[in-house]
Amino acid sequence: MNDSSTARRVTIGVDYGTESGRVLLLNLRTGEEIAVVEVRYPHGVIDSILPSTGEDLPPDTALQDPGDYLEVLYRGIPAALAAGHVSAQEVIGLGIDFTSCTVLPVNDDGIPLCQLDLWRARPHAWVKLWKHHSAQPIADRLNEVGHDRNEEFLSRYGGRLSSEWYFPKLIEIWLEDRAIFDTMSAFVEATDWIVWHLTGSLTRAACSAGYKACWSAADGLPSRAFFEAAYPGFPEPSAKLGSDFAPPGHCAGTLRPEVAARLGLSPAVAVAVGNVDSFVSVPGAGVQDPGVFVMVVGTSICDLVIDRREVRMAGITGVVEDGILPGYFGYEAGQAAVGDMFAWFGNRLLNLGHGAGLGANWHAELEGAASAISPGQSGLVALDWWNGNRTILGDADLSGVIVGLTLATTPAELYRALFESVAYGTRRIIENFVEHDVGINGVVACGGIAERSTFMMQLLADVTGLSVTIPSSSQIPARGAALFGGLAAGSARGGFDNIEEAVNRLKPEAARHYSPTAAHMQAYEQLYEVFHALHDNLGREHVEWLHRLKQIRRSTMTAHS
């Protein structure tokens, strides 16, 4: 930051989540979060009825309306500027992060097909949200063919690609609505689409292409021959995806004048290439060191590690060069059910918050009761597979397990067992990194549960034996996005020229540290052994048992639908 003036230099970070977007104004000199405005998506998650026709949508569908994303910009940014008393000339850059792989078909002008009269009645014209899961059979087919052909790219993704990713979603359109497929000029990540809208030109992020579209700087995309083997006739994979991708912090351009005017900003504002919500949490949390295990703990857990070396290993979601921070290999792993498993317990199983007894505050009350129980006292151990296992087994057809139930088992004991199962799962993931020579020496956790649950955080410390640090910001992803806005602007305009400087300058204070307590660590050593044994027994050696239950369940549901 070579700009020597004392004027305030501000960037905007826009964090696009599943239900809403948050606009943050960040003071680049002080790291102060000047203002935050949240805008809920008017259409939310579209998973039962298509708004344009009123038709019922098939199971596992999850769509969104791209107009909702623009609402976040046009309502959120002016509101934040007003709330923070920030003037147009103070704002030098803008960065965004988005859920991913959230993708939409657009025409040559970047207009979403679902906004065109001709196509709006077609479900496949809409945004497919990250958790749109109906392409699972396609992912299965791609994995099968990939393994048969010994496709090397799979080794960057722990040996397996997910139904949530780019090509399963694209091939689903190719199979089910060829007119949409042929009409779209591109199938773009929402994060890239917003940048296109802001700047007027399409610059695609290397980050999402690397983690979700199996692209790498060294090897490019998977070969056409691979796709041909799986889906004969499927065209060149770059046809709708493109083949040029820019690393995080790259300047995608400046604001189109008409957009700048509507936002109340200068057209000179630098716009960073798009990014992914979990990944920006690494610099957002102030982390730029290998060996730090960054966890975004919410509905699910996303784990992120950076390293100078690339290690191809099983048990991760992916490893991508420049994927998280420029100049590093970024590793991703995670757990599929966390906050939503806790919510299941209270809302769905115990039916709390619907009348008498524990009310809306049941989370805190149950957690208080759970935290009063000693490790091992309940005799319970659970496997946290309520939504399958994301890593290290990468198996969506696993399901949750509880052992140790007795007539004396209480709801608080079971609730604690669910929290413990998450901590055990985290330890398995960390051990897997260490076993593959990616050392881990501390945890930084952010996200809703990291901020709210001292109980969960202490458990993580006790079970992993590592100290857990919580940064003081509740807007970690938006901070990361704003940081990349500063990188896009560059030092000449009051931003940054390199990631190290940006992270150092904007690193949030630590709000809390959790250190492992010796007595609990020892108790959890024994309990974790049982978890680990059950994990390998039911998730590997005898994986056919849980798979068979899932198959029977599917065939029963088909028979009844």
Place this chain on the structure above:
Amino acid sequence: MNDSSTARRVTIGVDYGTESGRVLLLNLRTGEEIAVVEVRYPHGVIDSILPSTGEDLPPDTALQDPGDYLEVLYRGIPAALAAGHVSAQEVIGLGIDFTSCTVLPVNDDGIPLCQLDLWRARPHAWVKLWKHHSAQPIADRLNEVGHDRNEEFLSRYGGRLSSEWYFPKLIEIWLEDRAIFDTMSAFVEATDWIVWHLTGSLTRAACSAGYKACWSAADGLPSRAFFEAAYPGFPEPSAKLGSDFAPPGHCAGTLRPEVAARLGLSPAVAVAVGNVDSFVSVPGAGVQDPGVFVMVVGTSICDLVIDRREVRMAGITGVVEDGILPGYFGYEAGQAAVGDMFAWFGNRLLNLGHGAGLGANWHAELEGAASAISPGQSGLVALDWWNGNRTILGDADLSGVIVGLTLATTPAELYRALFESVAYGTRRIIENFVEHDVGINGVVACGGIAERSTFMMQLLADVTGLSVTIPSSSQIPARGAALFGGLAAGSARGGFDNIEEAVNRLKPEAARHYSPTAAHMQAYEQLYEVFHALHDNLGREHVEWLHRLKQIRRSTMTAHS
């Protein structure tokens, strides 16, 4: 029944349960249940505070007050006679059945030590109820020594004796309160104590001695050398138990005149030797054929099979000659948690019946919802080990298991999974009999859940592939006890001379039959395979995992007490 008069001939059956006793008047000619009176025990189960001192009792203690048992006689019998308009001269016999092994120390006159001022303050002077479990370490020691010495008697008990049985309870007193041990002249089953009280002389039942004190007609008691090896100095095992035992239906004597007067009966009434509640259910349900699997389905399940041959096998509680019906070998097996596991789910886990939502009738409402779910639809399988596994594993340190949980799992699905786990457990027990050449070709089920839950009974049929018959009486044990009263009286007085005649004459109608439904049988074939695999995996191959959890739990509880 050679008595040719047309006068009504009535016997009394008294069924002593855990919380109350029931008095039944049975018409021996017609099988009519003339009157039933239930008397709750004023002191119930004494498991927290000793009534005589107010002192706290140690964990796993379960005592009773023998005075409560006399209340059942002196309040119940006159009330039943009045309700049924039965006159003293119509009553020719009386039989009782009791929970077992429920035992008490008495003096030479048959007076319970807890009724004497000198001893009433001592917990070990009171009745030890069947579910008094604190002698588990003693049972463990006896089993260990028995296996080391290759004690042959163990093979009659599936290789293992239980902490609930006679000698662990007696040795507990010997270890913990030697004065009580030395003072008692006998340590008697409550069933024998009541007969003693009624007749004035002690006649011990072969049935409880066989199943609970390891006695057999052929081999007598385990040797003194065995006890000496386990507990040096422990006296001759017959010292407090005696060594003469009478088979079911044997006449123990007639009513003492003062007792007869108080009850409003003739002193000529024949009193049958005492019996055990589950065992009398076999003749009570009208069963006298090998190959019929009799289930008493309530808090737990007791399974009973009779056969002309003795097969020593693992996976049963015991096989005793004349133990159930004279002239047959009686086999016992069972499941430790059934009704109390269902109650745990609603009362303890979901906290129902305490305010809004499902009220006192939650059992029926949840069962209705559970019965609407198809086999396999939930993807869940449970192992019914909430209270350990009684048979076929005979392992109290196992605990309950649920697999297949997802974010969509509902309370009704889980409730169904618990019912299914009971049916799977029953199938394992039946298969174990068949594998050991004791054929099973049908099920007769009685007890509260058999009467109430058509859902549970249909599940049993669908999972086992056998037809399930429910007798029309809700007083099956008391019918069995009354039947033995008729056998004690003999034909000369209007009763019976042999068990075949008695059972034929008094067999209750079938209230309902459940036949397996082909589609469900097929679905459960696959699900049972998963249950069976998990059962052997977690209950045998890797039994150390659940055992370790139990050990950790115990050590945590000790550390905190």
